[in-house]
Amino acid sequence: MSSAADQYRGNLQYAVDIVLCIDATGSMKPVLGSVKSSAMTFQPRLEAVMQEKGKSISQLRIKTIAFRDFGHQEDDAIESTDFLRLPEQTETFRTFLHGIDATGGGDVPESGLEALSLAVSSPWEKGLDRRRHVIVMFTDAPAHPLGGPHSSLQSYPASIPPSSDDLLEQWGYPRSQEALMEQSAKRLVLFAPDQEPWTGIQEDWDMVLHFPSKAGDGLQEFEMDQIIDTIANSL
């Protein structure tokens, strides 16, 4: 009879969850198509890179949050999906992406922090052996601070914390007691302008990769490879 130490427990299982936060305001029109088409090719590209490395992901889920501006028009300020399993739910993912139009938003800033907050509080996978929880923010604009006048709007999500400090606590840090994110799993990839709040987040939050874009110019330098590297190189 074999001892417990001799029991084979199966292959190492990796779960990858990704939340895409996509700025869908009018200024994103020139680049939104590129962001959407890149998002659609993400799963096969990631799989190809993983296979090239001789590795595999056991479970891949993706959630999309399209955001505009609560201050401009609250009823379409946030649109989102649940986590969708890829490739099984690719069609649902595709349909949602195709439905995002770059419109509205008024003047900057936009509601990027609200989208980020909703991403942080997502129902992340807690099972399997190892996990990667990646939030990717695509925006060309600064964001409203949390706790502003928009937070009293009826459609404003109640789960959003009242301040950036509270959001940092939800993001967490080593030995954090209040974090919603798993410290060893989390990553935040910002394709955002070198403006607040993004520069402050890059400075104060851990596990953040910031690739600056120029405000108003869209995300001309958007590179999906950076996201894939973030996942593939850490497994």
Next chain:
Amino acid sequence: MKHNEVVNGYRIVNSPTNAGGGKCMWAFAEKSGKPYFIKQFLSPKRPKPDAGGSERSKQVRLEACREFEQRHRGIMKLLKPDMPGGGHLVLATDFFAHGSTYYKVTARIDTSTLEKPQLLESRQKCILLKTLAVSLQLLHEIDVVHGDLKPANVLVQKRTGNAFHIAKLIDFDDSYLTGKPPDREEIAGDSLYGAPEWRRYVQDDGSVKAEQLTTAVDIFALGLMTHYYLTGALPQHSERFDSPADAVSAKEKLELDPRLTDRMRNLVLAMTSRAPASRPRIATVISTLKDSKVCDLVQRPPATSAASATEASSNPLKEDRDFPSPGRLRTNIKGTPRPRREPSSPRPETPSAATGAEPTAPGGSSKASDASRKSRVRINLGDRRK
């Protein structure tokens, strides 16, 4: 960290990237006319005096920073560039916090172009492997486990006028003292090159304790890399398994290239043993590599392969009595590495996160056996995103 920014006296000379690295950004830099490689850690972040958050939150973050600094300075104290043999390791020359962020600096190493290491002559391969083993010995002699040994963390260098390629080991940021690894959730490592006990530790297998993660973890990875450098592919295993360690954990034999000499076959099998205690120590590996003939690839008629393998199993390395015979071997009759899967599309190679040099090998066995594959070791391409 931005292009042209000066960070603690180091001027960043290209656009930072995370290519090849999952938990850092890196770039090339210059200081006083000398070129450097600079790595920016993504965690921890040191809270500034005016940072938000409660006082308790700041204290917790500061404590994490103190431990992070202690760990890195501790490793730097053990691994000094001027230590005997230190030239085999690419060691940190500077470590500091700039603003809220930590950075580590090493010399910038330009690596040679090595299209296919398996095509080198036996003597060349032997020297490459021996310099790699000597690099590892420097760590193991002071009870340090590299912890993330893989081809991407080995730079291959060929200096002008020197006939041989030599290996330099890089990236000690995930190193730990033998038997004292980081927590199960935190420990780094590569899922392809990880040892069976590492994978089970990650899987929260309670029967694998921290003290069982020793320098033998590196020996397992080195065994796989030895097979790769000699043959161009990793040992093969059943499709049921995602990695050599998974196969070994399930007590399945790895299929080694039948062209390996019997002594090399025995060495690699011993290095990839399931039980850490059955793996040879690094001194034994170096001793075996003293005879470059051990690195020959022998063309065997298929009919003799199995017999030869059986013979090999009953004749362990004569001068290496301190590890057991690996037992009866399974032979790859076809004599060619078997690809596991084919990727749907190729992807440009990316520089290593540790020094910006190109990774020296793919992880996958299928790619490793692709004869048309491009260089695995190249001059770093840090300016590719300028």
